[in-house]
Amino acid sequence: MYRVYNSVRLNVLLLRPDPGNERFGLGPFFRVEPLGLEYIAAALLARGHSPAIVDLRFRRVSSWVKRTRPRLVGISCMHALEYDRVLETAREVRRAAPDAFIVVGGHAAAAFPGPLEKSEIDAVCVDDGEETVPALADAIEKGRPVSGVPALRRKFSEGWTSTAPLADRTDLDAVPLAARSLVERDRRRYHCLLFRPVWLVETARGCPYRCNFCSVWQLYGRSFRERSIGAVVDDLASVGENVFIADDLFWNHPDRSLALARALKERGVKKRWLLVQTRTDLVCRRPDLLEAWRPLAKDFDVFFGLEAASDEGLAGVVKDTGVWASIEAANIARSFGYGVTGNFLVDPDWDEARFRELWDFVAEHGFQRAGYTILTPLPGTELFQRLAPVLEGQPWFKYDMHHVLWEPRLGPRRFFELYAETWRRSILNTRGEKKLSDWMRQVSVADVPYITRVLLRTQRMMRAEAYLKEHHASVPVIAHEYPSEAAPAS
Ligand code: B12
Known part of the structure; x- marks a missing residue:
């Protein structure tokens, strides 16, 4: 279980992009909360960081970047159909917060990160986010290299490389409530x-x-x-x-x-x-x-x-x-x-x-x-x-x-x-x-x-x-x- 900190450490903005294509299928009838981001936010809170979650199906990214001034931005990519929209969202974030570190995660990102390995993104999480995102926030806050954070594909000068995998599959009880x-x-x-x-x-x-x-x-x-x-x-x-x-x-x-x-x-x-x-x-x-x-x-x-x-x-x-x-x-x-x-x-x-x-x-x-x-x-x-x-x-x-x-x-x-x-x-x-x-x-x-x-x-x-x-x-x-x-x- 994580230690609980008294002071706020890093502002983290977690974004659920508008998938861009809900013209067919279940999208219009099933609009559900970004539960994966809520578990990650709970893990960040337990480590003393300050997360905000913004659902871009209803809200605009630039004003939330201004409002939360994040040093780390996480964007979820649940479905393969969202890859292009996620890249577009990352570009918007980059314009509004040029120095923020941008990480993408979620099912499609982890299952097939290739389409996201682009200049507008800094890293892609290839496993569940409850351990990786707080570790990333800690590393950014302390100025430590991101190479020590597990389960990432990360951008570096000569291309993209993998960090070490998680030691084990994340125990779902590590973060009991979203x-x-x-x-x-x-x-x-x-x-x-x-x-x-x-x-x-x-x-x-x-x-x-x-x-x-x-x-x-x-x-x-x-x-x-x-x-x-x-x-x-x-x-x-x-x-x-x-x-x-x-x-x-x-x-x-x-x-x-x-x-x-x-x-x-x-x-x-x-x-x-x-x-x-x-x-x-x-x-x-x-x-x-x-x-x-x-x-x-x-x-x-x-x-x-x-x-x-x-x-x-x-x-x-x-x-x-x-x-x-x-x-x-x-x-x-x-x-x-x-x-x-x-x-x-x-x-x-x-x-x-x-x-x-x-x-x-x-x-x-x-x-x-x-x-x-x-x-x-x-x-x-x-x-x-x-x-x-x-x-x-x-x-x-x-x-x-x-x-x-x-x-x-x-x-x-x-x-x-x-x-x-x-x-x-x-x-x-x-x-x-x-x-x-x-x-x-x-x-x-x-x-x-x-x-x-x-x-x-x-x-x-x-x-x-x-x-x-x-x-x-x-x-x-x-x-x-x-x-x-x-x-x-x-
Ligand atoms: C809920 C759900 C939906 C909902 C809501 C989606 C939404 N728009 O918000 C509905 C019903 C609408 C839906 C629709 C579809 N879905 Co869907 N959906 C799911 C489902 C069942 C659960 C996801 C979930 O919330 N899990 C619980 C949370 C806690 O877990 P999580 O999201 O995985 O989050 C964890 C990690 O992924 C990671 N993570 C998540 N976000 C982030 C962000 C960052 C920055 C980081 C670092 C990590 C990270 O950490 C989290 C905590 O551990 C998944 C199954 C799955 N296992 O992923 C399918 C799934 C994602 N869906 C799938 C599909 C195919 C579809 C549809 C195309 C199906 C259809 N018949 O139309 C449509 C597309 C809709 C559209 N146009 O956008 C496929 C995706 C396959 C793919 N590779 O693209 C999945 C994997 C199901 C499957 N068995 O194949 N879906």
């Missing part, structure tokens, strides 16, 4: 579809499975780490009533999951809404976990990586289970009163028959609440390495799993017509089974304008032309919009 107070000013802006405000909570990190499209297990070497039950109970007891659990694989450790459910009940924790992500085969093996957890929230959604409508499709992405599990897990979850949602992958290699197979599967098993992403080789995966020559020159904003990075087998027009038709069969199509008016009945009057805006935005996923327009773009189309209600409060 510094949530640093983002409270934006709390009302964090939402997941109908639920607002929303809190993001992490109980465990990593995944031991090996799906070939996922960069998480490849970054963490298939490890799985847990926060202690006491820390999770304290955290869940302190946050509000709508909670998205960030864990890559919830319920992975059954005994601990049962013990956690018991401890939460004893503490009297009950939420309005909970969302967890997990695997279908795990639910089939252990329905008792779902039974134990269900009373902990009024509405409880479970998100499955459904991926494919056939065993062959699942084998193709190394899912290590069959479609029988998708069907059975959905039945089990529904029988306990869970909302079943999930995601299917659409492969640019598909012919028409594969689309129809997916539509039939969705209709037969009632998966209309699922979403659809295009199979995309994400940096940090073996798939990406293998396809690197084909991917050369594609702009990063296209790595949002709603673009294709090479010509699809059916040609772009037909492919996107069928992809848009796939989305039209989802619950998000306001011209489909669930109309805009049905959505409105589920929200408070005050939330009607905002839900209408989000839903209208998602309708572009049902229009082939919207995808085709971007498919032909070879340079990033970066629109910097602020939601009208959230004029930058800087």
